Each structure stands twice: as structure tokens, then as C-alpha cells.
Amino acid sequence: MPETLLEVRALDAHYGDFQALFGVSIKVEAGQVVAVIGANGAGKSTLLQSIAGLIRARRDAIVFEGTAVGDEPAHVMVARGIALVPEGRRLFPSLTVEENLLIGGQLARNGPWNLDRVYALFPVLSERRNQPSTSLSGGQQQMVAIGRALMSNPKLLLCDEISLGLAPIVVRDIYSRLPAIVADGLSLIIVEQDIVQALAASDHVYCLQEGRVRLEGASLTLDDIAAAYFAV
Amino acid sequence: MHWLNIIIQGVLTGGLYALFAAGLSLIFGVMRLVNIAHGDLIVLAAYLALIVTTTLGINPLLSIIIVAPVMAAIGYALQRTLLNRTLGDDLLPPLLVTFGLSVIIQNGLLELFTADSRRLQAGPIEVDSIHVAAGLAVGTLPLIQFTVAVIVIAGLQAIFYRTAIGRAFRATSDDRAVAQLMGLDNRHVYALAMALSLAVVAIAGVFLAVRANFDPSIGPARLLFGFEAVIIGGLGSLWGTLVGGVVLGVAQAIGAEIDPGWQLLAGHIAFLVIVAVRPEGLFPKVQG
Numbered sequence: 001m002p003e004t005l006l007e008v009r010a011l012d013a014h015y016g017d018f019q020a021l022f023g024v025s026i027k028v029e030a031g032q033v034v035a036v037i038g039a040n041g042a043g044k045s046t047l048l049q050s051i052a053g054l055i056r057a058r059r060d061a062i063v064f065e066g067t068a069v070g071d072e073p074a075h076v077m078v079a080r081g082i083a084l085v086p087e088g089r090r091l092f093p094s095l096t097v098e099e100n101l102l103i104g105g106q107l108a109r110n111g112p113w114n115l116d117r118v119y120a121l122f123p124v125l126s127e128r129r130n131q132p133s134t135s136l137s138g139g140q141q142q143m144v145a146i147g148r149a150l151m152s153n154p155k156l157l158l159c160d161e162i163s164l165g166l167a168p169i170v171v172r173d174i175y176s177r178l179p180a181i182v183a184d185g186l187s188l189i190i191v192e193q194d195i196v197q198a199l200a201a202s203d204h205v206y207c208l209q210e211g212r213v214r215l216e217g218a219s220l221t222l223d224d225i226a227a228a229y230f231a232v
Numbered sequence: 233m234h235w236l237n238i239i240i241q242g243v244l245t246g247g248l249y250a251l252f253a254a255g256l257s258l259i260f261g262v263m264r265l266v267n268i269a270h271g272d273l274i275v276l277a278a279y280l281a282l283i284v285t286t287t288l289g290i291n292p293l294l295s296i297i298i299v300a301p302v303m304a305a306i307g308y309a310l311q312r313t314l315l316n317r318t319l320g321d322d323l324l325p326p327l328l329v330t331f332g333l334s335v336i337i338q339n340g341l342l343e344l345f346t347a348d349s350r351r352l353q354a355g356p357i358e359v360d361s362i363h364v365a366a367g368l369a370v371g372t373l374p375l376i377q378f379t380v381a382v383i384v385i386a387g388l389q390a391i392f393y394r395t396a397i398g399r400a401f402r403a404t405s406d407d408r409a410v411a412q413l414m415g416l417d418n419r420h421v422y423a424l425a426m427a428l429s430l431a432v433v434a435i436a437g438v439f440l441a442v443r444a445n446f447d448p449s450i451g452p453a454r455l456l457f458g459f460e461a462v463i464i465g466g467l468g469s470l471w472g473t474l475v476g477g478v479v480l481g482v483a484q485a486i487g488a489e490i491d492p493g494w495q496l497l498a499g500h501i502a503f504l505v506i507v508a509v510r511p512e513g514l515f516p517k518v519q520g
């Protein structure tokens with residue numbers, strides 16, 4: 001019986017009067033790769049931001065390693081072992097590539113990830129280490145964003161639309177590194193609009209639609225997903 | 233030789249203005265907070281130095297060792313308890329709150345120390361000078377003051393670009409939300425920035441008090457010099473702030489030489505000319 005790392009229980013999320021999530025429940029087991037897919041505005045990013053603590057939730061709506069942590073702020077969640085690769089990468093423009101990575105690791109949690117390991121995973125970053133982060137290509141910036149999150153040695157890594165705005169060949173390149181990332185038992189939630197990519201990379205899939213979980217399963221096919229969305 | 237003398241005096245005075253400005257620039261850079269009470273905090277530091285020197289009987293310049301940490305602690309507490317609550321997308325609340333703070337500090341000092349002007353006595357060093365050439369002498373105290381200003385700016389520069397806390401300052405300034413994802417508590421980072429700013433304010437306050445008379449009402453004018461130095465130098469550039477202070481100091485010295493009544497006016501005119509010609513300042517760093 002695998003151990004449950006994260007459990008989201010009937011999570012609601014609001015932006016002012018607008019409700020973005022309605023009773024969303026998901027579960028991530030240790031070492032598992034979970035994909036969350038859905039159209040624009042389905043609430044995927046809101047879900048990740050709630051888990052990461054950027055949006056506060058009901059205390060018992062998010063349970064991490066058996067502790068209710070829904071109302072804790074983002075900087076505490078990082079210390080607990082949850083790291084988010086935000087949508088659009090959002091590197092720090094006034095920091096160099098290496099400084100972006102170092103600031104990701106400044107909490108100094110114990111674990112396998114450090115500068116050398118990130119550079120081994122993405123060798124191109126090593127050559128660019130002293131350049132401003134904004135001078136990199138989109139794909140390289142995404143590598144910095146992933147590396148920056150890994151530097152905190154998380155137990156759970158949240159990746160928000162890492163394929164967004166990148167050429168297909170670059171997306172394949174980045175996804176090909178995921179096995180190396182999860183090799184040490186790290187759990188992963190990937191949010192994607194690219195359904196084929198998400199299905200191929202994950203062990204379990206949740207489909208969000210208008211803030212609700214429409215469908216979930218371990219071995220969904222494109223047909224199942226199409227049926228859930230279109231054949232009401 | 234006469235004018236060279238004037239310009240050198242102006243440059244050295246500029247060091248003090250750079251000290252006024254550095255803390256202001258730092259706070260704006262990290263958290264986009266315009267601290268209207270900055271000048272009054274300089275005066276508060278001057279009074280703290282007065283208490284320390286009269287109680288302990290030490291040289292005012294040595295009192296920095298005590299006044300700087302005290303001011304830093306005040307800065308940390310002020311940010312955690314009050315100013316953090318005013319920060320958001322709107323620039324107005326911190327302006328209003330620091331304006332209120334300015335009024336409170338001025339009147340508090342007036343109540344405690346009366347409106348009499350005070351001065352710190354640094355001893356013979358005040359009138360010492362170094363002869364550089366025939367007809368050209370540089371005052372020891374202004375020289376120390378300028379050297380300290382350069383060291384402070386270089387120190388801030390090193391903190392910003394070479395240390396983990398400087399990295400945290402820059403990251404938080406870039407993107408508040410993502411900085412939290414790095415495990416940085418904004419409230420703590422901002423409070424550290426304010427502590428650093430007020431440590432610099434303490435140094436500025438002591439030099440102000442040794443150089444000239446002070447009373448509770450002179451804060452806003454120091455704030456104005458600080459603002460002008462920051463804008464002349466270009467927002468976000470520490471070395472630019474030093475240059476801004478020097479430009480202001482030299483303009484004032486030249487103005488005063490032409491007519492003593494023109495001292496302040498000449499500084500403001502130099503500021504207006506630079507803003508008209510280069511609205512982004514001489515060495516701008518902040519874009520947008």
C-alpha cells in the first residue's frame with residue numbers, strides 16, 4: 001500500500017466573488033506522477049497555487065504528510081517540501097541564472113539536489129550560469145525555473161504548464177528529463193493543456209472542468225477524455 | 233584655485249547628501265515604499281547620538297557604533313508592526329502613513345528636546361584640515377564624511393550583489409509572490425531592508441549633527457535633498473545616488489559662492505535642469 005503524500009479534500013477557491021474551484025479532491029502518493037488537465041480557466045493553476053500556499057484555503061482542505069496545512073503561507077509550504085514551478089516561468093530578472101538557482105536552494109533542505117546536480121541535469125545552464133536570466137531562450141528559462149524549484153529539495157514538485165509557449169522539440173526535451181527528476185522518489189503534479197504529453201508522462205490523471213473534477217483514472221485514453229468533455 | 237576649492241567643498245558635502253539618499257533609495261528599490269519620514273528619522277538618529285554622547289561622554293563619531301544598531305532595531309520593528317500593513321498594489325497608503333509618522337516624530341522630538349538647536353562636538357577634528365597645495369585645503373571632517381559615504385555605498389552595493397540577503401532583496405523586489413515560493417517571508421525581508429536603511433540613516437544623522445546645528449524641524453529639508461540626490465542619480469542605482477549627492481553639493485557650493493542666498497536655490501535648479509534633460513536620472517537602473 002503506497003503512502004499518501006498529499007491529499008486535497010473538497011477544496012474551494014475564490015477570487016473575490018468569483019469561485020474558481022468547487023469541492024476539488026485529489027490524491028498524490030509518494031513517488032507518483034499525477035497530471036491535471038483541462039481547458040483554460042478550468043482551475044488548474046488555482047489548484048496548484050492553493051497547494052503551494054499562494055492562495056490560502058481551509059486548513060483541512062490540504063493535507064500534506066498527514067498534517068492539515070491548507071491555511072499556511074507559501075514560504076512555510078516550501079519549508080515543508082512543496083515547490084512550485086510557476087506558469088510563465090517567472091524567473092527573477094535582476095538575478096543571474098546561478099543566483100536564480102541559489103535562491104531556490106537558500107532554505108537548505110536536505111536532499112540530493114544542489115547546483116552541480118541541476119547543471120548535470122541541464123548542462124546548457126552551466127555554460128550560461130553568469131548571464132542574466134532574461135537573456136536565455138524560453139526553453140532554457142524553463143530549465144532554470146525547474147532547477148530553481150528542485151534546489152529546495154522538495155518532496156512534491158508542482159509544474160504549471162511547463163510546455164507553454166515552447167517549441168514541441170523543446171517540450172519533448174524537457175519532458176525527457178522528468179524520469180531523472182522523479183528517480184529519487186520525488187512526487188510530481190503536472191498541469192498541462194498538452195493532453196498527449198500529460199498522459200504519456202503520468203501515472204494518474206485528473207480532468208478539471210469549470211472548477212470541478214470531471215474524470216479521473218490511472219489509465220485514461222484520449223477517447224475517455226473526449227467522452228467526458230463532449231458527450232455529456 | 234578659489235573655484236577648485238569651492239567645488240571640492242561641494243563634492244565633500246555631496247557625500248552627506250548621498251548618505252541621506254542611500255537609505256531612501258534602498259527602501260524604494262526593495263519594496264516601492266516612499267518613506268516621507270526618512271528626514272525625520274535622520275534627525276531622530278541625531279538626537280539619539282546626542283543622548284549617547286552626553287551620557288557616555290564619547291566622541292560623536294564613535295556613537296555610531298551604538299546608534300546604528302538601535303536605529304536598525306527601530307527600523308525592523310517599525311516595518312513589522314506598521315509599514316508592512318500599508319504595502320500593496322496602491323502607493324498611497326505607505327505615503328500617508330509615513331507622512332503621519334513624520335509629524336509624530338517631529339512633535340515627539342519637540343516635546344522631549346524643545347525647539348532649541350543642538351550640535352554634537354567632535355573636538356579638534358572639526359577644524360582640522362589637510363593642505364593639498366598652496367591655497368587649497370581640505371577639511372578633515374568633510375573628508376571623513378565623504379570617505380564614509382563611499383564606504384557605505386560600496387558596502388550596500390556588496391550586500392546587494394554578493395550576499396544571500398541581497399539576493400533575497402532583489403528577488404523580492406522583482407516578484408513578491410514568487411519570492412515566497414523560494415521560502416522567503418516578505419514581511420521579514422522588508423523588515424531587514426528597513427533595518428539596513430535606518431542603520432545608514434544613523435550614520436547620516438551623526439554626520440549631520442556634527443556638521444551643523446539641528447532641531448526637530450529640519451527633517452523634511454533633509455528628505456528633499458535625499459530625494460533630489462536619488463532622482464539625479466537615477467532610481468535604483470547606488471553609485472548613481474552618490475553622484476546625485478555630489479551634483480547637488482557642488483551646485484549648492486557654487487550657488488552660495490555667487491550669493492549666500494542662492495545656496496539652496498542653486499541645488500534645486502541643478503535638480504530641475506537634470507530632470508528636464510534626463511528625466512530617468514544619470515544612471516537609471518529601474519525600468520518602466
